[in-house]
Amino acid sequence: MNGLLERPSTAMPSIEDAELAATASRALARAAKESLTVRLGNGDELVLPKAATRLLSHLLMEMGQGNAVTIIPIHAELTTQEAADILNVSRPHLVSLLDAKKIPHHRAGTHRRIKFSDLCAYRDEFEQRRNTALAELAAQAQDEGMGY
Numbered sequence: 001m002n003g004l005l006e007r008p009s010t011a012m013p014s015i016e017d018a019e020l021a022a023t024a025s026r027a028l029a030r031a032a033k034e035s036l037t038v039r040l041g042n043g044d045e046l047v048l049p050k051a052a053t054r055l056l057s058h059l060l061m062e063m064g065q066g067n068a069v070t071i072i073p074i075h076a077e078l079t080t081q082e083a084a085d086i087l088n089v090s091r092p093h094l095v096s097l098l099d100a101k102k103i104p105h106h107r108a109g110t111h112r113r114i115k116f117s118d119l120c121a122y123r124d125e126f127e128q129r130r131n132t133a134l135a136e137l138a139a140q141a142q143d144e145g146m147g148y
Contacts, residue, residue: 010068013067022063022065025064035048072116077114078113080098086119
């Protein structure tokens, strides 16, 4: 995910930041059922919606585990390298998926662009097919008495 890690919006936490994020995540998890009121340094108070509170809690949890975090809007368009990084596949493999029309895309000049929402839909459908195949293999192993 080198391309995504180079984005200015990607947060790679230091050890100190990870510890602070873990503490904040635990505190937010207790308050995530309600909207959250945040007091800014200048004394102003903001009320965050419940969805933002849950998102912030999840973001802090990931940072608390030392993971880099990138926020990508659902309508964002990705390059082939960014999309390949998200799927954890090579760029040539992603291009073959695009050419086979397994993931919708469009061209911006000579470059392909993939909507993040289309990439997520492909990833979710692929995971569902994979889980179904694994369940079938496990059932077959049970039927054959293979001890799984």
